[in-house]
Amino acid sequence: xxxxxxxxxxxxxxxxxxxxxxxxxxxxxxxxxxxxxxxxxxxxxxxxxxxxxxxxxxxxxxxxxxxxxxxxxxxxxxxxxxxxxxxxxxxxxxxxxxxxxxxxxxxxxxxxxxxxxxxxxxxxxxxxxxxxxxxxxxxxxxxxxxxxxxxxxxxxxxxxxxxxxxxxxxxxxxxxxxxxxxxxxxxxxxxxxxxxxxxxxxxxxxxxxxxxxxxxxxxxxxxxxxxxxxxxxxxxxxxxxxxxxxxxxxxxxxxxxxxxxxxxxxxxxxxxxxxxxxxxxxxxxxxxxxxxxxxxxxxxxxxxxxxxxxxxxxxxxxxxxxxxxxxxxxxxxxxx
Numbered sequence: 001x002x003x004x005x006x007x008x009x010x011x012x013x014x015x016x017x018x019x020x021x022x023x024x025x026x027x028x029x030x031x032x033x034x035x036x037x038x039x040x041x042x043x044x045x046x047x048x049x050x051x052x053x054x055x056x057x058x059x060x061x062x063x064x065x066x067x068x069x070x071x072x073x074x075x076x077x078x079x080x081x082x083x084x085x086x087x088x089x090x091x092x093x094x095x096x097x098x099x100x101x102x103x104x105x106x107x108x109x110x111x112x113x114x115x116x117x118x119x120x121x122x123x124x125x126x127x128x129x130x131x132x133x134x135x136x137x138x139x140x141x142x143x144x145x146x147x148x149x150x151x152x153x154x155x156x157x158x159x160x161x162x163x164x165x166x167x168x169x170x171x172x173x174x175x176x177x178x179x180x181x182x183x184x185x186x187x188x189x190x191x192x193x194x195x196x197x198x199x200x201x202x203x204x205x206x207x208x209x210x211x212x213x214x215x216x217x218x219x220x221x222x223x224x225x226x227x228x229x230x231x232x233x234x235x236x237x238x239x240x241x242x243x244x245x246x247x248x249x250x251x252x253x254x255x256x257x258x259x260x261x262x263x264x265x266x267x268x269x270x271x272x273x274x275x276x277x278x279x280x281x282x283x284x285x286x287x288x289x290x291x292x293x294x295x296x297x298x299x300x301x302x303x304x305x306x307x308x309x310x311x312x313x314x315x316x317x318x319x320x321x322x323x324x325x326x327x328x329x330x331x332x333x334x335x336x
Contacts, residue, residue: 014042017167020149021192022142025333026089026117028168031229036087037066040115044069044143054109066292086116092119093260097127117141146220153199153214157206169193191227191293199260200221205251217251218242218328224287228273230259268335272296275331279324291316292325303336 016038019025025036037054045052051070065082072078084100086092089091092114100112114120115136120128128135147315148164155162169192202223206214218226222242231237234252243252276290283290291299295315304310307325311318 012163013165014163016042018042018148019145020166020196022117022138022145024167025145026171028167028170032145033085033087036117037085038084038314040067040083040144046148064101065107065109067323068107068109070142080107080109081111081113082107084112084114086118088116088118088136091119091121092116092124093125094127097131097133099125100133101127101131101140115141127218133151139286142288146161149199150166150215150220153203154201157212157214169196184224191242198227198258202241203252209250218247225277226255226259228277228287231256232259269296270298271335275328279327285323290320299332301331305333305336 016035017030018039019028025031025039026029028261041052041054041180046049049072050299053068053070054281055065055068064084066085067083068081068186070078071082082103084096084103086096089177097114097120100114104107104112110133111134113134113136114128117138118220119137120135125135126283129135137155152162152164152166155164202217205217206212207215211217213287219242222240225242229240232241234248234256237243237248237252237255243255256297276287276296279285279290292315296314299310302309302313304313307321307329310329311321312317
């Protein structure tokens, strides 16, 4: 038995548990500001061409930059990107921007980025823009989490194991409804579980039909639409973008069988989810930039009839109102 060879061939696990979604990143006690920095460190380290350094340590100063990326350029030389990571629920003010700016000369940086789980105040945005600092917000962090999941799936398909491990999702305890006819609340934990099961099915389909890499089965956007519509027939699958006749013939029935036992949705919830997809396509924005599941439930609960009432929905901002507010209010008034 060649023990050394076996050990060398083992996948080297990363000593870090990655979040499965943004809500888990923000709310699970495992994560804090330092773990957020390590999350970014490992994400950028997946690119073998990029040298990543984490500056300072927990509780100690970092000189204005939490991470430094050294990125080789085709024409020669390297970019040096200084990153300030802000694991905040509130908006980031001007002080971190000024600290990041001061790190440019100290660390010989060519570019500056700030990555936050929230957003910046108006003053902070103005300073960042004037200093040519790239701003990455919540949606960008969500995209990074999705890229980690994609890499995990690709490693599983390629070798049967992955260097990436995820923090388990906590099961929420459902309380029985005491009010007949009460609006059924979507269990976000159950939805996350369903998403992970569909991802596993995608891996199995990839292996079974030799479709590599795994997103050739269907990409994450199609996965989200499948979860929204939960098709119950091959005919309904024809309306899912990214699922054509060849794929329906190959694994269409696998998808139908997968959704066969899922709970039926409230009719109003189903309509709003279908409209969310339409609004997303028409305006060329992501589904979450229309309204996420939590906002959808609040819309059903609060039943806004004016744009002012719609703006009172947590997370519904002026930009959304400008893009599709009139359309949504018109739709809601017809539904109510």
